[in-house]
Each structure stands twice: as structure tokens, then as C-alpha cells.
Amino acid sequence: MTVQTLAPILRFVLDAREWPCPDRLAKLALQLPAVATAGLEIALGAEDAIDLQQRVKSADEMACLTRWLARTTPAGIGWQRLTAAFASIAGDIDELWLELDAPPADGSGEAPLSVFVQLSDPGASAIARVLAAFGMPLDPSREEALARCLAACGPGARLSYLGLMLGRTGAPLRLIIEGVAPQDARGLLERSGWPGPIASASDWIDRLFVHADRIRLALTLAETLTPDIGLECFVGEPAANDPRWRCLFDLLVQHGLCTAARRDQMLGWPAMLTPLSAQSWPEALIADALLRSEPDARWLDCRISHAKVTLAPGVPPRTKGYLGFIEVGNPSAADPAPPPHVGAAGVTAAIDAATGFLLSARNQAGWWLDYDGFSEGPADEWVTAYVALALHDCGGSDARAAATRAWHLLTARARSGWGWNFLQPADADSTIWGLRLAAALGQSATTAASDAIRFLRQHLHADGGIATYRRDLYAHWSDGKAVNPGWYDSHACVTAAAAHVPDLGPELRAHLRDVQLVDGTWRGYWWQQPYYTTGLAAEALAATGRADDADRVARAAAATRVTLEQDGGIAALGERPFDAAWALRTLLLQPMGQSDAIEQLADLLRSAQHADGSWTASAALAIPNRQGDIVPAIDNRRRFTTATVLTALARYERLKPADQ
Known part of the structure; x- marks a missing residue:
């Protein structure tokens, strides 16, 4: 019986993506079993040989590798060690990667094998068992260096993968450390005894975190730790083609670490290959489908994995890109159910739980992301500024530190202002929330904030309102992309938010007075419901101390009570906590005793809180597209809604009588 290899699957994918399959790469694929998850390692700065990787994870894949090793063990010390060790380490590992370095171009020598294992429990004892199984026990000095690296990991950091470079001289170990807080990267390197240039590495980590959601540190342990380090940068979720990858690759191009051609190759890789969309579906995949006890639709998801910047003393940084494909099932399966509603014992407990949720909801870099599902990518700059302000106003020292980190990231991204994300033109609304965060942090005099104020003033219309976008600025940034002309008009929701920014003139509040509706509410351009715009506008006018503005605020509060009744009563907002x-x-702008609805709303929000501290996603946008249709959007990650409820409950707690 012919033993299936990875080679025909790899060639099929590369042909489908119109990528070349060099002979050396095809020969590497002949040394791996027909497991349809593989990766390519590509130099980004120059043409170079391509290394090949394969992931083995599921029970079926582990069984396939077992059969492969029993039947066709390739030559080489690495394969011999893997064959001897595999059965005994299976209980300690969750995932295994095989990596074959491209052999010399003249065909001499073997392809060195490296094995990366993800341990179920990445502790010293499990590591020792794996190394013993591979015949690689550590001498005392290497054991001490390994222990120092493990001990250097701060809260949240861990050894993600243990790499055994079996085919390289001295069989060094590669330690992949995940979850290192940006502010602790320097400390971890110092505690581990890493002998490389720590200041330079810290600077690069900070620079890359501006556009990378997550960075893993790759340290090499030979006789001792070597002075090189790899910074493995990830963007978005593994199962999503996140357009924000362009921002990271553009950064690498700007620093001369990636050619424009390689950037475009990487960005053009993601695709979904299905039996219906591609011809000559690989024989091995057809056989697997027939043998499965529960047949289901499977296809090949081509993804970008990560980009790696390697730093070493005395040489320029080097970069590699990692992309590949994975066999996946039906992606339209139902999302997991949200956490149950448990309610908090009191307002303080609800605030603490919400703060905890938001702190844990940041990505490693410190950004908050929300509103997935757009071709433009998720929102990060706008959402981060909004959430960070809520935490700063409501939280303790950890929350304020997170807000400070957010401002640091926004400052590094500043392009006069901020936007939905860095791929999109800066807009007035996102810039407003960045400026409000700057004011809360005492950073209004910084260059980033001063530039943002000037940018925001360019969006002021003659009627005293603020437009989200200015036609010429948007056209310049987006290469003339056509949008709904209404995007360039004055927007009450944006003007109401801007009226809270220090140093802006009184014309914004004058505009709000002019556009208050007869029923007492304000209607926003971007929002499905009036509550957000009405609340912001009423708060802005309440701060003036003018009697006529107090009347307008009272009308807004009365209108809010009427709107609540028209919406089916307060109880009907249980699934609309935003x-x-x-x-x-809005109601808190009136004396507490004037409305029973205040207590009812506070009780509703406490009872609607999920077990993880969040609230149901309900910050519902209504985005007019260029055709005039309304595109709905929701904060599916629940960050925006939770930040909003957090702020509301914190204000309620500050204003309620002490005996409540």
C-alpha cells in the first residue's frame, strides 16, 4: 500500500494560491505524513529557501504520525529521536510541530528536523520527561538556565512551546514564551539572565506592539542562553483573515525589514479552498473524508500565522513570515452561548466585576477590539479610547494603568487624530474620545493631543456642529473612496461627545441647543437609538450652569422616561443594557428623588450582568453606506457596552444617598 505524504496536499494548495513549489520544498513535503495542516517559513527581506512545518494535534493526526514513524522513518538523528520518544511523550503534549529546514541548494546533506511541543503542563517535571524521552537530559548549567527562564515569567506569562532543534549542532532548545505584559518584557529578559542587548529588544517590542496584538518571545538555550531573540508577532484571531495585518507589514517595510513584494505575497495568501471551489481535491483528503465515522464538510483554510523579527548583536534585524493552511470544519457553527446572567450583590460588586472583565479583555498589546465582521477589520482605536476613559474614571490603580497604556499606544498611532482602526482615515468621533482620554490623564498639552485638537477643529461646520469626516481629508487618505455624503454633515452624536473636550468653543453647545428635537431628545447619525446622543448632549448642557440649559436637560430627562415607556418599559431593556x-x-442629571426609574434602571443593570462581569452586546450602530442602505453593527465582544454600563453605575454610586 502506498503511504500518503504531505507532498500532493502542499502542491495542491500552492497551485490553488498560484504560488511556486520549488523542488527543495516538494522534497521536504515527502518526508511528512498526509496531515493537512502545514506552514511555510519565508524570509521577508530577501529571496531565500523556504522551510516547511507541520502541525499534529488531534487524536487522528497523532495516530497518523504514529503510523508514519512506524512505516517510513526518514534518515537522520532527529527522526530517530522522535521515533524513540513519540509514544512516551504523547500524554504530556497537546500539540506538536515538525519543522524541516531547507537543505543546501546542491542537494547535499539532510534537512534538519526540529520538534516543537506544546505541553499540557509546561512545568519543569514535564519538560524533563520530554527531554529524557528524546535522549537530551540537561547538564546542571543548562538546567539552571532553563529554571531561571521559567521563574522569570511574570503573571500571565508562560512557556508556550518547547522547541528541540534536533538536527542542529548541539541540539539547542528554543523557549517560546507567551503572554508577557509589554511593561514586563524588559524585566523578564533581565530576570532570565538573557545576555543580549535588552534596551534594543525592549525598544523593538514597544515598536511592534503598536500594530501587533500579541508577541511571543523566542529564546535559544544552547550551552547557555544565546544573545539572539525572536519576536513573533500576531494580528487578530487565528481563524480570521484580519486586514490589520497590512499595518504590521507596512511597518516592517518602512524599517527595511520586508520587501514590498513579500508584503503583498503574504497579504494575498489568505483564502478558503473547498472541494467545490477547487479542482483535483487531494486524494488523501478524500480518503480521510470517507473514513470518518461522522462525515462533515471540511476544507482548507489558508492563513497568515505570524511575522518574526530576530535580533542579534552586531547584525541588522532579520524577519520571516509564517503562513500556511489548516483543514477545518464548518465555520458557520453556532457561537458559544454567552455567560449566564448572575447579577452582582451590589453596585460596587458590579463595578468591580466589570472592571475585571475589561482588564482581561485587552489583547496583550493593551488594545480593546470590538465590532468584528467588517472588511475594514475590527475597531481598535475608537474602542480603546472609549473603554480606557471609562476605566480611568471608574477603576483603581490597575484600571488607570491600563488607561495610561492605551494612551501610549494611541500616541504611537497618532496621525493628527484617530479612527476606527489604523487602516481607516482618522475621524472626528474617534479623535474626540482620544482627546477626552488625554484630558483625563493630564496629557492635553502633548504633541499628539495638540495635533488632534487642530485636526478636530477642521471638522467644525458653520452651523457649530462637528462632522465625523471631512470630505477632502477622507478622500486623500482613502484614495478617493466613495462613501455616503451624509458622513460629511454635522452629526449631533459626534458634536455631543466633542462638547466635553476641553478648549473647544461654545459653538458646539449652541449647536446642541439648536438641534434638540421637540420631544426633548437628540438623534445621532450613527446610532440606532437616541439614548447615547441624548445622554451625551444633556450632560454637556448640564455642565454650563445656565438656567435655559437646565430646562433643556429636564426636557431630555422627561423625554427619556417617555421613550422608556414606549420601548415597553424598563424591563424590556434587559437585553439592551447599552x-x-x-x-x-440622563436621568441622573436630575435629583435622585425625582425618578423611580433611576433605581429601576440600576437594579436592571445589576441583574443583567453576566458571570464574567460583562453585559450583553447592545451598542447598536446604524451605518449609512454609499447606496443609502443602513448597515447594522453590534459590539459583539461586549467591550463597548460593558464600558458604558460601568460608567453609568459608577456615576449612580457616586450620586446615590449614603443610606442606600
Whole structure:
């Protein structure tokens, strides 16, 4: 019986993506079993040989590798060690990667094998068992260096993969450390005894985190730790083609670490290959489908994995890109159920739980992301500024530190202002929330904030309102992309937010007075419901101390109570905590005793809180597209809604009588 290899699957994918398959790469694929998850390692700065990787994870894949090793063990010390060790380490590992370095171009020598294992419990004892199984026990000095690296990991950091470079001289170990807080990267390197240039590495980590959601540190342990380090940068979720990858690759191109051609190759790789969309589906995949006890649709998801910047003393940084494909099942399966509603014992407990959720909801870099599902990518700059301000106003030292980190990231991204994300033109609304965060942090005099104020003033219309976008600025950034002309008009929701920015003139509040509706509310351009815009506008006018503005605020509060009744009563907002929170903020502008609805809304929000501290996603946008249709959007990650409720409950707690 012919033993299936990775080679025909790899060639099929490369042909489908119109990528070349060099002979050396095809020969590497002949040394690996027909497991349809593989990766390519490509030099980004120059043409070079391509290394090949393969992931083995599921029970079926582990069984396939077992059969492969029993039947066709390739030559080489690495393969011999893997064959001897595999059965005994299976209980310690969750995932295994095989990596074959491209052999010399003249065909001499063997392809060196490296094995990367993800341990179920990455502790010293499990590591020792794996190394013993491979015949690689550590001498005392290497054991001490390994122990120092493990001990150097701070809260949240861990050994993600243990790499055994079996085919390289001295069989060094590669330690992949995940979850290192940006502010602790320097400390970890110092505690581990890493002998490389720590200041330079820290600077690169900070620079890359501006556009990378996650960075893993790759340290090499030979006789001792070597002075080189790899910074493995990830963007987005593994199962999603995140357009924000372009920002990271553009950064590498700007620093001369990636050619424009390689960037475009990497960005052009993602695709979904299905039996219906591609011809000559690989024989091995057809056989697997027939043998599965529960047949289901499977296809090949071509993804970008990560980009790696390697730093070493005395030489320029080197970069590699990692991309590949994985066999996946039906991606339209239902999302996991949200956490149950448990409610908090009191307002303080609800605030603490919400703060904890938001702190844990940041990515490693410190960004908050929300509103997935757009071709433009998720929102990060706008959402981060909004959430960071909520935490700064409501949280303790950890929350304020997170807000400070957010401002640091926004400053590094500043392009006069901020936007939905860095791929999109800066807009007035996102810039407003960045400026409000700057004011809360005492950073209004910084260059980034001063530039943002000037940018924001360019969006002021003659009627005293603020437009989200200015036509010429948007056209310049987006290469003339056509959008709904209404994007360039004055927007009450944006103007209401801007009225809270220090140093802006009184014309914004004058505009708000002019556009308050007869029923007492304000209607936003971007929002499905009036609660957000009404709350922001009422708060801006309440701060003036003018009697006529107090009347307008009273009308807004009365209108909010009427709107609540028309919406089916307060109880009907149980699944719309975003609107309930803004209604609460509007009513809190009146004396507490004037409305039973205040207590009812506070009780509703506490009871609607999920077990993880969040609230149901309900910050519902209504985005007019260029055709005039309304595109709905929701904060599916629940960051925006939770930040809103957090702020509302914190204001309620500050204003309620002490005996409540």
C-alpha cells in the first residue's frame, strides 16, 4: 500500500494560491505524513529557501504520525529521536510541530528536523520527561538556565512551546514564551539572565506592539542562553483573515525589514479552498473524508500565522513570515452561548466585576477590539479610547494603568487624530474620545493631543456642529473612496461627545441647543437609538450652569422616561443594557428623588450582568453606506457596552444617598 505524504496536499494548495513549489520544498513535503495542516517559513527581506512545518494535534493526526514513524522513518538523528520518544511523550503534549529546514541548494546533506511541543503542563517535571524521552537530559548549567527562564515569567506569562532543534549542532532548545505584559518584557529578559542587548529588544517590542496584538518571545538555550531573540508577532484571531495585518507589514517595510513584494505575497495568501471551489481535491483528503465515522464538510483554510523579527548583536534585524493552511470544519457553527446572567450583590460588586472583565479583555498589546465582521477589520482605536476613559474614571490603580497604556499606544498611532482602526482615515468621533482620554490623564498639552485638537477643529461646520469626516481629508487618505455624503454633515452624536473636550468653543453647545428635537431628545447619525446622543448632549448642557440649559436637560430627562415607556418599559431593556445605561446617565442629571426609574434602571443593570462581569452586546450602530442602505453593527465582544454600563453605575454610586 502506498503511504500518503504531505507532498500532493502542499502542491495542491500552492497551485490553488498560484504560488511556486520549488523542488527543495516538494522534497521536504515527502518526508511528512498526509496531515493537512502545514506552514511555510519565508524570509521577508530577501529571496531565500523556504522551510516547511507541520502541525499534529488531534487524536487522528497523532495516530497518523504514529503510523508514519512506524512505516517510513526518514534518515537522520532527529527522526530517530522522535521515533524513540513519540509514544512516551504523547500524554504530556497537546500539540506538536515538525519543522524541516531547507537543505543546501546542491542537494547535499539532510534537512534538519526540529520538534516543537506544546505541553499540557509546561512545568519543569514535564519538560524533563520530554527531554529524557528524546535522549537530551540537561547538564546542571543548562538546567539552571532553563529554571531561571521559567521563574522569570511574570503573571500571565508562560512557556508556550518547547522547541528541540534536533538536527542542529548541539541540539539547542528554543523557549517560546507567551503572554508577557509589554511593561514586563524588559524585566523578564533581565530576570532570565538573557545576555543580549535588552534596551534594543525592549525598544523593538514597544515598536511592534503598536500594530501587533500579541508577541511571543523566542529564546535559544544552547550551552547557555544565546544573545539572539525572536519576536513573533500576531494580528487578530487565528481563524480570521484580519486586514490589520497590512499595518504590521507596512511597518516592517518602512524599517527595511520586508520587501514590498513579500508584503503583498503574504497579504494575498489568505483564502478558503473547498472541494467545490477547487479542482483535483487531494486524494488523501478524500480518503480521510470517507473514513470518518461522522462525515462533515471540511476544507482548507489558508492563513497568515505570524511575522518574526530576530535580533542579534552586531547584525541588522532579520524577519520571516509564517503562513500556511489548516483543514477545518464548518465555520458557520453556532457561537458559544454567552455567560449566564448572575447579577452582582451590589453596585460596587458590579463595578468591580466589570472592571475585571475589561482588564482581561485587552489583547496583550493593551488594545480593546470590538465590532468584528467588517472588511475594514475590527475597531481598535475608537474602542480603546472609549473603554480606557471609562476605566480611568471608574477603576483603581490597575484600571488607570491600563488607561495610561492605551494612551501610549494611541500616541504611537497618532496621525493628527484617530479612527476606527489604523487602516481607516482618522475621524472626528474617534479623535474626540482620544482627546477626552488625554484630558483625563493630564496629557492635553502633548504633541499628539495638540495635533488632534487642530485636526478636530477642521471638522467644525458653520452651523457649530462637528462632522465625523471631512470630505477632502477622507478622500486623500482613502484614495478617493466613495462613501455616503451624509458622513460629511454635522452629526449631533459626534458634536455631543466633542462638547466635553476641553478648549473647544461654545459653538458646539449652541449647536446642541439648536438641534434638540421637540420631544426633548437628540438623534445621532450613527446610532440606532437616541439614548447615547441624548445622554451625551444633556450632560454637556448640564455642565454650563445656565438656567435655559437646565430646562433643556429636564426636557431630555422627561423625554427619556417617555421613550422608556414606549420601548415597553424598563424591563424590556434587559437585553439592551447599552441603552439602559445611557438612559440612567440622563436621568441622573436630575435629583435622585425625582425618578423611580433611576433605581429601576440600576437594579436592571445589576441583574443583567453576566458571570464574567460583562453585559450583553447592545451598542447598536446604524451605518449609512454609499447606496443609502443602513448597515447594522453590534459590539459583539461586549467591550463597548460593558464600558458604558460601568460608567453609568459608577456615576449612580457616586450620586446615590449614603443610606442606600
